[in-house]
Amino acid sequence: MSEALIRLEQVGVSFSGETVLERIDLAVAPRQIVTLIGPNGAGKTTLVRAVLGLLKPHTGKVWRQPRLRIGYMPQKIQVDPTLPLSVLRFLRLVPGVDRAAALAALQEVGAEQVIDSPIQTVSGGEMQRVLLARALLRKPQLLVLDEPVQGVDVVGQSELYRLITRLRDRYGCGVLMVSHDLHLVMSATDQVVCLNRHVCCSGHPEQVSGDPAFVELFGQTAPNLAVYHHHHDHSHDLHGAVITPETHVHGAHCKHG
Amino acid sequence: MADFLLYALLAGLALAVVAGPLGSFVVWRRMAYFGDTLSHAALLGVALGFALDVSPTLAVTVGCLLLAIVLVTLQQRQPLASDTLLGILAPSTLSLGLVVLSFMHDVRIDLMGYLFGDLLAISPTDLAWILGGSALVLCLLAVLWRPLLAVTVHEELATVEGMPVAGLRLALMLLIAVVIAVAMKIVGVLLITSLLIIPAAAAQRHARSPEQMALGASLLGITAVCAGLALSWFKDTPAGPSIVVSAAVLFLLSLALPKR
Numbered sequence: 001m002s003e004a005l006i007r008l009e010q011v012g013v014s015f016s017g018e019t020v021l022e023r024i025d026l027a028v029a030p031r032q033i034v035t036l037i038g039p040n041g042a043g044k045t046t047l048v049r050a051v052l053g054l055l056k057p058h059t060g061k062v063w064r065q066p067r068l069r070i071g072y073m074p075q076k077i078q079v080d081p082t083l084p085l086s087v088l089r090f091l092r093l094v095p096g097v098d099r100a101a102a103l104a105a106l107q108e109v110g111a112e113q114v115i116d117s118p119i120q121t122v123s124g125g126e127m128q129r130v131l132l133a134r135a136l137l138r139k140p141q142l143l144v145l146d147e148p149v150q151g152v153d154v155v156g157q158s159e160l161y162r163l164i165t166r167l168r169d170r171y172g173c174g175v176l177m178v179s180h181d182l183h184l185v186m187s188a189t190d191q192v193v194c195l196n197r198h199v200c201c202s203g204h205p206e207q208v209s210g211d212p213a214f215v216e217l218f219g220q221t222a223p224n225l226a227v228y229h230h231h232h233d234h235s236h237d238l239h240g241a242v243i244t245p246e247t248h249v250h251g252a253h254c255k256h257g
Numbered sequence: 258m259a260d261f262l263l264y265a266l267l268a269g270l271a272l273a274v275v276a277g278p279l280g281s282f283v284v285w286r287r288m289a290y291f292g293d294t295l296s297h298a299a300l301l302g303v304a305l306g307f308a309l310d311v312s313p314t315l316a317v318t319v320g321c322l323l324l325a326i327v328l329v330t331l332q333q334r335q336p337l338a339s340d341t342l343l344g345i346l347a348p349s350t351l352s353l354g355l356v357v358l359s360f361m362h363d364v365r366i367d368l369m370g371y372l373f374g375d376l377l378a379i380s381p382t383d384l385a386w387i388l389g390g391s392a393l394v395l396c397l398l399a400v401l402w403r404p405l406l407a408v409t410v411h412e413e414l415a416t417v418e419g420m421p422v423a424g425l426r427l428a429l430m431l432l433i434a435v436v437i438a439v440a441m442k443i444v445g446v447l448l449i450t451s452l453l454i455i456p457a458a459a460a461q462r463h464a465r466s467p468e469q470m471a472l473g474a475s476l477l478g479i480t481a482v483c484a485g486l487a488l489s490w491f492k493d494t495p496a497g498p499s500i501v502v503s504a505a506v507l508f509l510l511s512l513a514l515p516k517r
Contacts, residue, residue: 052417072417079410083285084464093407094418118465138418 004029005142005174011060013046020046022198033175035185038195044178048146071140073131075147085119087130094137105133124151145177161188264379269482271391272440277475278398280453285409292450294347296437298324299446300354303371307364314386321434374445374497383442390439394432444497455504459511477507
């Protein structure tokens with residue numbers, strides 16, 4: 001994968017002695033949509049922050065293509081209520097953006113109606129679209145989305161995922177996103193990485209949704225998605241640590257301890 | 258018009274103009290307490306200036322800059338919340354300043370002047386410092402306006418978009434430090450933050466863009482300086498406090514006006 005936009009090798013992060021991520025390998029290629037899924041506290045946001053360079057991993061390394069333009073859509077954004085800022089001005093904080101460019105980006109994501117609204121009054125679903133528009137204005141080679149459909153209703157969610165796929169097709173950018181919504185993610189992604197402090201399993205959604213590690217993590221919802229099965233030979237304790245039975249045979253894709 | 262009144266007016270107006278945009282950032286970024294701490298440290302700067310026999314204005318500028326750097330370092334190195342750190346640094350530096358001053362028996366300084374300002378005693382040299390400092394800060398603010406705004410809106414987004422966030426944050430602190438150093442003569446260390454915050458807070462309710470708020474704050478500041486000086490001139494009230502009272506009245510009026 002020499003053409004990868006970004007590549008993580010054996011990345012580990014710990015906060016005050018507590019291991020949050022260990023031995024993570026991850027790569028995103030141009031035009032590829034990679035989705036990170038995993039339970040709360042699995043380290044998804046931490047991993048995203050390492051990818052973005054907001055956090056230095058304690059072990060391993062993060063390689064980014066030189067001069068990689070990243071469009072980042074944060075989980076949520078809270079603008080101080082005393083700051084009078086319209087959506088247009090918010091988008092124009094990206095250098096070189098005029099009203100026409102901002103309007104075009106908003107139309108692309110279907111939120112042109114809020115262009116002159118104060119940013120604090122924009123609803124959750126519209127805000128996600130505005131954030132996506134800001135990421136697009138950077139003409140990104142890599143789009144990083146942290147829970148892009150948070151606070152969006154179900155219809156809006158699948159629409160937003162379709163939009164992300166369409167943007168990928170149109171701009172040819174790689175996409176790395178974090179998600180909780182298993183059903184919707186599966187149809188819109190090329191690779192799923194199932195994370196629980198380590199990479200539990202990764203691969204094409206059809207493989208992963210049947211992976212027992214995946215079933216283990218997501219419980220009852222998972223079988224509905226299952227297309228493909230193989231045997232699972234490790235499980236997790238409450239802290240997400242791997243409990244490896246005696247019979248476990250390490251395979252090529254095993255990334256845990 | 259008497260010379261001293263002209264000097265006072267020019268100094269006050271220069272400060273009001275620069276305090277508008279800078280004070281807006283103080284309000285948006287919730288740095289009011291930070292400004293307060295820096296201004297308390299200014300008195301320590303004065304004391305050290307006398308002890309080392311350098312110009313008090315220069316000593317205060319350097320002192321404020323050092324405190325800003327110490328604060329940023331402390332914030333990054335240990336877990337205490339910023340307001341706790343500021344609550345430690347503000348009274349400590351003010352007290353240290355007073356203690357250092359008490360050791361210098363041969364220096365007679367007008368403590369009230371430093372605490373509450375002595376606008377009507379401004380010399381041409383002071384005025385030059387104030388005009389120069391204000392002009393410098395205003396230019397830097399204009400150049401850094403958009404990146405500073407981007408950092409204020411969302412630091413992580415700004416970082417990912419390639420802006421030097423830590424540098425910008427430090428730059429803003431240093432600008433505040435410079436303004437405090439030059440403003441000390443005008444309203445004194447205990448009242449400086451009010452000139453930064455009150456006009457910006459008054460303009461906030463009626464502004465529809467960051468620039469409107471900054472400009473509105475400058476205009477309100479100018480009004481407060483003129484009104485305060487007039488009050489001081491005709492009723493013989495202390496100049497600095499009169500300006501702050503005028504600004505507070507303007508703030509109350511802004512609350513009474515219907516929001517746009």
